[in-house]
Amino acid sequence: MNHRTQSHAHIRDFHDDDLDGIVRLWEHAHDTGEAPVYSLAEVIASCQADHAVVAVAGERILGAAVGRAAHAQGWIVFFTVFTDEAPAAEPERIGAALLDRLERRMAPLGLGKLSVLVADSGNGVSHLVGNGFEVRHQLRYLERPLPVQRRELDLLKEVGGRILPRHLWRNVAGMTKEKMLLEERLVTPLARPALASRYGVLPPRAVMLFGPPGTGKTTFAKAIASRLDWPFVELFPSRLADSPGGLPAALRQTFETVAELEHAVVFIDEVEEIASRRRGDPPSPTQGVTNELLKLLSEFRDLDGRLLICATNFVRALDAAFLRHGRFDYVVPIGLPDAEARRAIWGRYVPVGVIDGIDLDALVDASEGLTPADIEYAVRHAAQDALAGALRAAPVSTATGTIVLPETDDDSPVLLSTAHYLRALRSTRATVSKSAVRDFLEDIDALARL
Template sequence: MRQKPADSSNEHARERKQMKLWSIRDFHLDDLDQLIRVRQDSGISGIHPVYSLAEIIDACANGITVVAVADGSVIGAAACKIQDDRAWVVLLAQAKEWREQGLGSALLAGIESRLASHGIRRISALLPALETRVKALRNNDYRVEEDLHYFEKTIPIQPREIGPLSQLGGRLLPRGLWDALAGMQHEKNLIEQRLILPLAQTELAKSLGVTPPRSVVLFGPPGTGKTTFAKSVASRLAWPFIEVFPSRLAAHPEGLAGALRQVFLDIAKLEHAVVFIDEVEEIASARTGEGSSPLQGVTNELLKIIPAFREQEGRILICATNFIRSLDKAFLRHGRFDYVIPIGPPDRIARKAIWNRYIAPGFSQDINLDALVEASERFSPADIEFAARKASQQALEQVVSRSGVKSRNDDPALCTEAYVEAIKETRPTITEAVVKEFLEDIERIARV
């Protein structure tokens, strides 16, 4: 049987590789399009590169980059960025048909010679864990550091947002506030499922027909942790937290309504935000219908602001109120708020965690927390803090009045009985009548 002649173009390509007809030179700006194509060509499906294209382009402009050229075309590239006395390799790429020909080693050698002329002697490279194409690095005597862990964090604020966020008094809250929120498991589960999950997994939510929430109301007796929940949502999402204080806007030249409008226009410049208005009943109370008033003008403005706010993704408005019955009916209407969520008094687990937070560390093992939890039913977090501090203050006064300042080991003044006595002397914020009204509001108004 006659053998089919070899394709002349393939034969020519093999001859070129055998003769290594490439040259290594410095990167030129005109090479950028070809460099990007080579990077894309060298990628492996399912392996995410460590460095973004923006970081590679920055290294091309401000670091050291070399390209391998054959027949006038870029067939490989290596780029590094310089930080102090170290260079980081951010790109080592070659066209598929030029692999296994020593091109990667040649590109690294080109980089190394240029770094040496700049006095850089330490060169590092980070690769995805699944990357197996490391022959060039090994051939050039790069060693693997076995005992290292790579950590990365993306700061969730764009540089252009820093100014507007600062003017709004917004800030990024510490991570971990959500996990530190002890007890209140029913409320945590509800907020986790209704708010955090759709906002954190937006694309998945949309694919299942779920529209991420844009605005919610938290209601409940005073001191039950509504503000803490709002901050915890911002912490969990890693979004900036912005609290709007209507009382601080009253002196604005355009009045409270104009100031409120401007604040939300400024918020619209941010990519993400958790916006919080506490005691919203101050600016959204039920309108009387007895003529116009400045406060009714503010309520009308807020009713116009919310629909516009809801048109933007990546943000949520959380309003809190102690007196949900006093809110204007139009304010709570469907289409303005996705959920109206009740936040009740802390349960036993939450009270135990709160007590544990405020008891002096040196005495915590000697205190019967269960007795304090039992005695502080209907106490808000603020009530528990007050009672704990009261017990500590009374213990200090007793120690000093008896025989001067003593050490902890010499005096048992701070004990379970002292805390129980402080609880008896503390008037709880949440009365039985308040609890009764709260339960009625859950039946009539809550929307979860």
């Protein structure tokens, strides 16, 4: 293009036929260090749905300004001008004209402010400052992509999936060794595949969690999904079995739907119910389901951005083919909480107002061999017992026969002590028997794969 053609650039509203030119502008800005803040998809969407103007010379688009309005404030989502072939003053003229045209287009919206985010290294700042924009210092731009896009919401709803809160990983009390193992083996390779690839590490596709009941396998599965910020899809074989085509067909349909999601953590608890040992002739009622699940697992492993987590209380009951190398990347034991984990669990459940007066060391020692669920039960039992004792000690109105409570709840002292918790622990039956612990340790030696 020559300078004469460039100098005759005129400004007009965006047309759908200009999309190719917008793409070239965006790519040019990206390649020359302008680093557009908004993605190409967002820019195109605003061109079509919001407000956009372009600078055109002949059939060539030389610049564009794209804006959108939100809550009485306008945002310029894209602004750039080709400068390579223009006379020195021409880009400034084109840029000023673009901004002026965009502002006039958006003025009827009643906006009080027009704002724009630009890259530090870009040349667009000079155009903007020269047209009345003021640089605001000590500001930082932050962004976070949403885990599920609009087009995936219906798919996620179809399989009963959901987005979990992001704090679940932090809320896993103690269990430092297990969390570090899962962080190294699962989370990092999946969340940062490029980094893993530099070390020759392949992102995992499937993991088996095993251990006694109540040790937190489901909690860990949810925490992994939360840590990855991926949708969590929990499959319930008992519910799928009620589907018209039966459990195998329902499993296949669910996995096919999950395959359409960009990311997903799929969780099957008590997987031994549908993947127990096949025993030849006559075939067991679950043999067809096990066969179908093995096929689905093989297909699932070909998909990126997905993780299957299965959990079982009885890993030795699983079909041998199910645990074979190449199906599950890791077989991870999740056992009873150690002393550090028990301390963290007690610290989470004991009320803040009384914890300083509680002997946590005594509670940690007394709760050895208990699951997190057992400890939570003891905490709640102690709290109820202490509250009942406080109510029994309160005076009773002779007129109404009811307990006389303080005017406000804050005026009532909390009579909750270490003794309450120790008494509750003495009446708490351990979920996991000593024989189950022995079996678990044997399963670690025989089946764990880390």
